[in-house]
Every structure is written in structure tokens, then in C-alpha cells.
Amino acid sequence: MTVERARANIDPTSSKAPIPDPQRVVRGEDWYARDLAGQTFTRHSFVDTDWTEVTTKGALFDECTFSGVQFNASRHQGSAFTNCTFRRCVFFDTRFTDCKLVGSLFQESSFTLFQVTGGDWSFVGLPGADLRQAGFEGVRMREADLTGARLERATVIRTDLSGSMLHRSKLSGADLRGSDLSSLDPLTVELRGAVIDLGQAAVIATALGLKVA
Template identity: 75%
Template sequence: MPIRPVRANVDPVSNEPPIPDERLVVRDEDWYGRDLSGGRYARHSFLDTDWTEVTTQGAVFDECTFAGVRFNASRHAGAAFTNCTFRGCTFFDTQFSDCKLVGSLFQRSTFTLFKVSGGDWSFVGLPGADLRQATFENVRMREADLTAARLEKAILTGSDLSGAMLRGSKLSGADLRGSDLSSLDPLTVELGGAMIDLEQAAVIATALGLRVR
């Protein structure tokens, strides 16, 4: 039995793309405005495909690879993108509502007017991602990898960041109110001008070795 190659979202250090099954490859196609709601895709590879204004309500994508895909103005509601890899993709005015992206990895992608509301993004890999002014509201992001991510002026409210990797992230001017910051080490991130609530202030003070009374 052939040995299955290590997928990038299992080994985020590797830049080697997974070997696609040609029977499951969608390449250089224009899917502009398609409604993929309710569809199911497993181990498909979408390469250099235009997903502008695509909708995926309730669709399921498992262990899929998206490389060079344009997700501009696409809308995803109640969809699942589990253990997927997004490489070199464009997310302009893209919205995810109550979606499940557990275990997925984003590499060398761009995010502009990017908005996520609700859903489960636990174990998602976004290391070094430029998420300036992005919005994450009420999102479960347990053990998400946000190492060295740029989150200046981002909205990251009411979200579960327990166990998240935040070392080297830039959170200046970000709105963090209501989010779980228990795994944040204030000495390893940039927090200037970030908005937090009183409970979070106590958590950060404790992390700095201060006693709050």
C-alpha cells in the first residue's frame, strides 16, 4: 500500500503541496456565482479557480486543497471546511457565518474585509497571516495558531482563544473584549492601544506577575 504524503495542515512547516488525485482536481475553472449549498467534497483539489460570489450554505469540504482560489465576495453559512489547506488564496470581502474550519491551514493568503461570525475554528493554522482589520466575532478558536499574525485594528470579540498560539502576534488597536485571553503572554505580543474589558485586564495583570485585589 503506498504511503500517503504528509499534508501541509498536519505539518505546517512543510511547503510541499499534497499530491492531488487527478480524478478529484478542479483546475482553472470559472465558478463565478455558483451555489454549492449542500454539496459534499472530500479530498478534492481546487487549483486557480474563481469562486467569486460563490455561496456554500451547508456544504461540506473535507481534506480539500484550495490553491490560488479567489474567494472574493463569497458567502459561507453553516458550511464545513475541515482539515483543508488554503494556499495562495484571495479572501476579499469574504464572509464565514457559523462555519466549521477545524484543523484547516492558511498559507500565503490575503485577507481584506474578511469577516467571521460564529462557528468553530479550533486548531486552525493562521501563522503569520495578515489579518489587519479582519473581524472574528463569537468564534471558537481553541488552540488556533496565530503565531506572528498581524491583527492590528482587528475585531476579535467574544471568541474562545483558550490554548491559542499568539506569540509574536501584533494586536495593536485590536478590539479583544469578551475573548478568552488566558493563553496570551503579554510579553510576547504587541498590545498597544488594544481594547480589553476589566476581567481581561485582571488576566493580563496576573500573567505579568501582578496581584489584583
């Protein structure tokens, strides 16, 4: 039986952000400090919109596009951003807590003081993302695409990375303790100075063809 993988609503190689529904476009608006708690948005496009200090507790965004959106100091708790596209967005001091982002894709976005705690980020696309010093704690990131992602000095603890694509990712100095590293090929990533626990050391040694006695 073939299981269809959830994915974002845009091809990763496309040069343009999608507009799922031309009748649902929010362009160039200032949404500073809006409270979007409990609201639902389906197939909406937010273009060059200011979401500074926006809160989205329990909100739902499905198949939405965020292009050029400023998420500075925004807070998202128990919200869902499923199969969404984030293109050229700014995430400065942004917090996601217990949120669901299954199948969403991030392109050419910046992440500074970025923090994710809990939630389901399975099948998320973050290829080439600059996530240096970002924080992921207790997150489900099964089969996430982290190909070529920069995670130097990031904190990725107690996170489920099973089946994730980590080829060419940079994990130097990252704290990886308690995370599932079963899909990591130590020959294709940068690991110098990364912090791991004893169980992870055994997994990596086995991946290198070593026998742990």
C-alpha cells in the same frame, strides 16, 4: 491518555500545496457565483479557480486543497471546511457565518474585509497571517495557531482563544473585548492601544505577575 490534535493535511513548512487525490482536481475553472449549497467534496483539489461570489450554505469540504483560489465576495453559511489547506488564496470581502474549519491551514493568503461570525475554528493554522482589520465575533478558536499573525485594528470579540498560540502576534489597536485571553503572554505580543474589558485586564495583570486587589 494522549489526545491526537486535529491538523490540516499538509505540513506547515511545506512549499507545495498537497493534492490529496489526483483524480479529483479542478484546475483553472471559472465558478463565478455558483451555488454549492448542500454539496459534499472529499479530498478534492481546487487549483487557480475563481470562486468569486460563490455561496456554500450547508456544504461540506473535507481534506480538500484550495490553491490560488479567489474567494472574492463569497459567502459561506453553516458549511464545513475540515482539515483543508488554503494556499495563496485571496479572501476579499469574504464572509464565514457559523462555519466549521477545524484543523484547516492557511498559507500565504491575503485577507481584506474578512469577516468570521460564529462557528468552530479550533486547531486552525493561521501562522503569520495578515489579518489587519479583520473581524472575528463569537468564534471558537481553541488551540488555533496565530503565531506571528498581524491583527492590528482587528475585531476579535467574544471569541474563545483558550490554548491558542499567540507568540509574536501583533494586536495593537485590536478590539479584544469578551474574548478568552488566558493563553496570551503579554510579554511576547504587541498590545499597544488594544481594547479590553476589566476581566481581561485582571487576566493580563496576573500573567505579568501582578496582584489584583
